[in-house]
Amino acid sequence: METSSTQLSGPRELPIVGGHLALDFANTVDDPLGPERHDHAATYDDLLAWSTRVGTISEAQADRLRRSARRRADDAARTVTHAHDLRDTLNELFGRIVESGPGGTQTAKHWARLRPYVTEAMAAATVVENDNGHSSPRPGSPVLRWAWPASDDLAVVLHPVASAAADLLVSDQLHRLSRCARCPWLFLDTSKNHSRRWCDMNDCGKALKIERYVARRAAARRKGANRDGANR
Template sequence: METAGVTRMRLVGGNLALDFVNTRSGPPAGPPDDDVLTGYPDLVAWARYAGALTEAEAATLHRLARDDPGRAQATLARSLRTRKQLDELFRALATGGRPSARALARLRDDEAEAIGHAQLEHEGGYAWSWRHDGSLARPLRPVVHAAAGLLTTGPLDRIKGCGACRFLFVDESKNRSRRWCSMEDCGTTEKIRRYVARRARPTR
């Protein structure tokens, strides 16, 4: 039941929360011009695609959403508000600024709510796992937890914005030289643009 827009996305953020922010696309500056999350089924499809839900969990959420479309729509609206807040928070860090106190307080509250629905399990080490309790907010909980983890453990100095689009990512290159969300997309496009611009310059 995944939508084509979701499955065409590149997961290039290096963190689940940044990949969630990157569900909106557009130029590096200014407002986004496209959004793959246009309905609750898209949210579930994205979470499954990003590895935040199992196939069985996604199927259950789709069924619950069909049974209660009003609650599904309200959950989507909440998720989009959370995405906007995470966008503002991590974009501030990517540009050398600091998140607002309001954004930090919101993330604190969201993380407290998410952890209240988690449990610790041992799989080669202890880690949080997320109970499926029939809540349509289930896809959002690991996103919020990933955001809190990135903010508190970093590396904050490696959070960057793509030079050609609005995507955010964690620069994991050894020399911290990554400039693009993806060389296959924005990197290649920008190189072609610069090549064409050079060829168009008049020769002396």
Template structure:
């Protein structure tokens, strides 16, 4: 039996909701850590915390097929990993991953998502939240920020490097940065 992840602001440090979603594993490097999206409940809770779904217990916050939605969320995350890793490395974006996101977006536009005249998107259903998430990833992939996508030196989480010198190394100073500095301090002391 899995315990739903208690999402907090510490899980939302990347500077973009698509990158935050890509970071829904305990770590990406040196090997993939525990999956923080281990149930449809944890997925729904993440979507609420990311403000992609209305208030909890709203009729629109339930997936018709929870396990199918969870599998689709995992596929979206894998596409994000491929795309953002390519961006980070300065490589051409993988066509299959981009096509997968476009397909997810195509299926939800109209029925699960409303698109305003200004291009804003509003999920009408829980499934629509995954569509909006895919659209965020597509936007970041095709119109990247002037601030580069980076990955944490310790855990591999993605983030937008908005630091002054564009040399940020860690997902968060509170976690990985502090651990790295403590390890460096311990190694310097006999």
């Protein structure tokens, strides 16, 4: 069997295109419907790598958690299972809102599934100044934010995601929620006229255009072959 270049080089770096922490976590399965499907949150080390990449935990905290996870393998495995359940919940909750709007009993049903993660997150949260890497907050940004800076609880990797999901559910950004026209990834459409169709123009947008071009070429060849056959 021929080996693809992706198999030889390993999975690509996961694009971060959701525009919101909760949506980016929902999108941690790359190429979910395609031949190069890869779960970037399959292990506890994966969760740490993703969390440090998006900035929800520090490298120093990740090192502590990694050492703790090796000592507490059962707890680490349980956290991964919870991570996958949280991810499924986010996809179902926000996916349904894209399709049917935020109202109705279905939103409440999915919130009931999300609520334990939010409750656990807020029970462990502390409040810190939201400096955004600057000496003072940027204009229009919150003065304070939730944080979990010193936690050695293995589930701390899930707390910022759950908190962000709860915030999004009641925010004025919810009307910008959208789903990629090619893959199931979720994103916030921040374009002026809400016309964004793909999670990433350079990824799914380009791929869809190529697929349509190939389909048109194939249809034209079939049409030409049928015409030639009819003329014989």
